[in-house]
Amino acid sequence: MAEIWQGITAAFWLIVTFDADLYEIAxxxxxxxxxxxxxxxxxxxxxxxxxxxxRYRLRRLVxxxxxxxxxxxxxxxxxxxxxxxxxxxxxxxxGLLFTPWAxxxxxxxxxTPLIASIAHQSIRDLWAEYHxxxxxxxxxxxxxxxxxxxxxxRALLTAALAGxxxxxxxxxxxxxxxxNIDHVTRVMTTAIALETSxxxxxxxxxxxxxxxxxxxxxNLALHMLSGTEVRDRW
Amino acid sequence: xxDKLIRIILVxxxxxxxxxxxxxxxxxxxxxxxxHNSGLSDVLLPEIAKETGLEVQLIVVGTGQAIRLGxxxxxxxxxxxxxxxxxxxxxxxxxxxxxxxxxNDFVLVGPSDDPAGIAGAETATAALTALAGAKAPFAxxxxxxxxxxxxxxxxxxxxxxxxxxxxDWYNEAGAGMGATLNTAAGLAAYVLTDRxxxxxxxxxxxxxxxxxxxxxxxxxxAFLPVSPxxxxxxxxxxxLKLEGWLTSPRAAELINGYTLNGEPxxxxxxx
Numbered sequence: 001m002a003e004i005w006q007g008i009t010a011a012f013w014l015i016v017t018f019d020a021d022l023y024e025i026a027x028x029x030x031x032x033x034x035x036x037x038x039x040x041x042x043x044x045x046x047x048x049x050x051x052x053x054x055r056y057r058l059r060r061l062v063x064x065x066x067x068x069x070x071x072x073x074x075x076x077x078x079x080x081x082x083x084x085x086x087x088x089x090x091x092x093x094x095g096l097l098f099t100p101w102a103x104x105x106x107x108x109x110x111x112t113p114l115i116a117s118i119a120h121q122s123i124r125d126l127w128a129e130y131h132x133x134x135x136x137x138x139x140x141x142x143x144x145x146x147x148x149x150x151x152x153x154r155a156l157l158t159a160a161l162a163g164x165x166x167x168x169x170x171x172x173x174x175x176x177x178x179x180n181i182d183h184v185t186r187v188m189t190t191a192i193a194l195e196t197s198x199x200x201x202x203x204x205x206x207x208x209x210x211x212x213x214x215x216x217x218x219n220l221a222l223h224m225l226s227g228t229e230v231r232d233r234w
Numbered sequence: 235x236x237d238k239l240i241r242i243i244l245v246x247x248x249x250x251x252x253x254x255x256x257x258x259x260x261x262x263x264x265x266x267x268x269x270h271n272s273g274l275s276d277v278l279l280p281e282i283a284k285e286t287g288l289e290v291q292l293i294v295v296g297t298g299q300a301i302r303l304g305x306x307x308x309x310x311x312x313x314x315x316x317x318x319x320x321x322x323x324x325x326x327x328x329x330x331x332x333x334x335x336x337x338n339d340f341v342l343v344g345p346s347d348d349p350a351g352i353a354g355a356e357t358a359t360a361a362l363t364a365l366a367g368a369k370a371p372f373a374x375x376x377x378x379x380x381x382x383x384x385x386x387x388x389x390x391x392x393x394x395x396x397x398x399x400x401x402d403w404y405n406e407a408g409a410g411m412g413a414t415l416n417t418a419a420g421l422a423a424y425v426l427t428d429r430x431x432x433x434x435x436x437x438x439x440x441x442x443x444x445x446x447x448x449x450x451x452x453x454x455x456a457f458l459p460v461s462p463x464x465x466x467x468x469x470x471x472x473x474l475k476l477e478g479w480l481t482s483p484r485a486a487e488l489i490n491g492y493t494l495n496g497e498p499x500x501x502x503x504x505x
Binding site for chain 2: 086087088089092093095097098179180181182184194196197198199200201
């Protein structure tokens with residue numbers, strides 16, 4: 001129990017003394033996860049919308065599969081991405097293993113189904129509402145998708161934030177494909193795992209608190225930017 | 235909105251590109267968790283960078299995984315401690331040669347009241363026999379690392395078969411040295427560890443150093459460059475440059491001089 005208080009103190013001092021290593025790994029965590037969320041959103045949002053407005057064979061199976069993929073085990077994703085990017089694997093020549101790129105690729109794989117699935121849920125409901133209107137206006141499918149994406153942007157922000165939440169706290173995949181190399185691929189979660197293995201629980205907990213604070217700050221910043229949850233408005 | 239998103243992505247991509255253009259001479263080396271957890275790497279790496287200009291990037295894994303990374307050509311060199319696996323690696327053509335760098339020793343750590351009474355044992359075999367006889371809780375690495383291979387060899391030497399090590403007292407953690415020490419501390423269990431990791435470990439709780447000194451507990455660390463014939467992309471010249479430094483008098487001075495609470499952790503023995 002004492003470690004938790006020591007952890008809070010450690011977190012406080014790391015932040016106020018502008019500990020260079022802490023700020024470096026925090027920035028790298030943000031960089032990796034934000035890039036992964038952006039790429040996953042770029043794939044997942046249109047995919048979710050397309051799946052919502054189209055009617056195709058085995059639709060229920062496809063959606064069930066997409067929802068199931070939300071629970072992809074990161075360790076397995078890490079291992080598969082490792083095998084693909086390994087020098088002995090099909091994309092080995094690109095030399096991406098043990099770089100931030102490999103970490104981003106692994107996280108895109110983990111986050112895309114999550115973002116696509118949440119996007120699909122919200123757009124499906126909106127599509128039920130907009131269906132007659134958009135059909136009567138003779139819109140093309142891409143126009144419909146664009147309209148639905150724009151009008152459900154608040155829900156899609158939630159999808160992106162859910163993706164961010166899963167990515168920023170993820171350790172299984174990035175540990176394998178990133179290698180936790182100091183100053184190259186070390187991020188908050190892998191640093192926490194490392195300090196835990198050294199038995200330095202106070203520092204590990206301290207880093208954990210910083211990570212939680214980081215996630216809160218990012219969420220708050222995005223909500224402020226998008227102008228939601230203003231006190232007196234709906 | 236899409237434009238903005240694309241612009242943000244481009245900026246991020248540019249930042250990562252800048253970040254991944256590392257110093258010209260970078261070398262990836264897979265090292266054992268015990269080497270890194272001991273803290274020696276934090277002393278050696280800055281000196282290596284200063285004196286040779288090499289930026290050594292460490293991938294900290296068990297010896298088993300380190301060898302796999304070397305076989306796949308994902309690292310340029312290995313620093314590991316399991317003679318049999320190393321010889322197999324070189325004989326398989328994956329490494330050019332094996333160069334001994336330094337040694338320390340394995341020790342048996344356990345609850346300080348020592349319920350199995352191993353502190354007075356004459357040999358490692360006797361200590362393990364006492365452990366098995368008392369069915370005292372034991373935490374094993376269980377990850378095919380150098381330490382785990384050593385532990386299994388010791389059980390074998392003591393004629394205690396896999397079947398006799400039942401899960402009611404023998405716990406396979408399946409984790410690195412630090413994580414296994416945490417498990418042992420939590421269970422008040424006995425554990426085999428290298429001396430350096432033990433001295434540098436921060437969560438000792440009721441554990442104490444109980445048995446050491448049997449010559450079979452000798453722990454040799456060796457450096458193995460990955461073969462450029464097998465994997466033409468590996469930075470073999472840099473690996474040789476690193477080997478040159480690791481076997482130099484300067485390295486000897488730093489390795490022998492690295493102490494924790496006044497105790498030396500490693501002994502340099504490169505020839």
